[in-house]
Amino acid sequence: MDRLELERRARALATAGGRRLLGIAGPPGAGKSTLAGHLAAALGPDLAVVVPMDGFHLAQAELVRLGRADRKGAPDTFDAAGYAALLRRLREPGRAVVYAPAFDRSLEEPVAGSIAVGPGVPLVITEGNYLLHEAGEWSEVAPLLDEVWYLAPDDALRVRRLTDRHVRHGKDPDRAAAWVARSDEANARLVAAGRPRADLVLDGPLDLGAGFVP
Template structure:
């Protein structure tokens, strides 16, 4: 069994117990970490395990859908730093998390980021009222600075994924190679943006309920 599988099973088990203890009210889980840390893969597997092993309805909600559009980033002179904490709509994300937790609507459409075109698609995923556990994954879900610090209290259970800096660098480089970028552009993206963001995320995150160490790649 892989490290990611072990991690996902631990989170899924804790989530199912929390759901039972929570009198079966909708449960909100956060899985945070640097880009390339493995959090997305873990989150997806957690959802699969909850559904397959308990019959509890679960859904994935990535925060990447709240990237500002490239046109907005151009106007802010921040497109080259897409993925930094100031390039996300934190207030829109917070309101959506609160709406999802309240679970008062029959169905909620959430945005989903399309990495192949670097654009968030509005209404890219539907989360019906019948979903009982929502696993939200993203870089800054446990950020301590205002107004991001208003997110953590929304969640019932929080996880942070830690990765060593050298390993994170290699994972980020491999990610961009997978998109066909040349080495010069990979150097720029990793060393000037992705890696500094990742280090910032790991150094400034609030303490989670569960901390994972150096799992497999995203």
């Protein structure tokens, strides 16, 4: 499916009436945030806004307290119930702006109140690893989404992209490669189990035009 068809499909959701939620799932490094950002830019701020799952990362201090800091990114290092609660709120927009958290990669921390979702915006695009995960409170997420697209790029490309991202955000290359092999790829195997439940599976690299090749 090409770029224009993806934009058309997202626009159809945005113009279907009422508030719609589109989920973009996939393993770490799949290009989820890139595709979500592209779709939001193509539709424009009056039609779409991106609310990432990563805003519900637990704070580093809490991960340390729980003994989970060495596997940050695993399902139990997020506030899954809080994420589902926000999606419920977004499904039924009232008259007020809803503020959602974002994740600051330079800080490696969630930042509350970062994303404003106006009541008149018809499409919320949410992206993250565990939108199709069925364990615990994550099972509440998929039923709240009108469609879920699953990104499945070539694994070698994805791992290389993911390692490069860790290096850009401060890990040395050896540590970045070790983290990807130990932590990110364990999470990728969990994420892959949800692929059959997606409404649309996008295999291979996405060419989204200049500035948007993940």
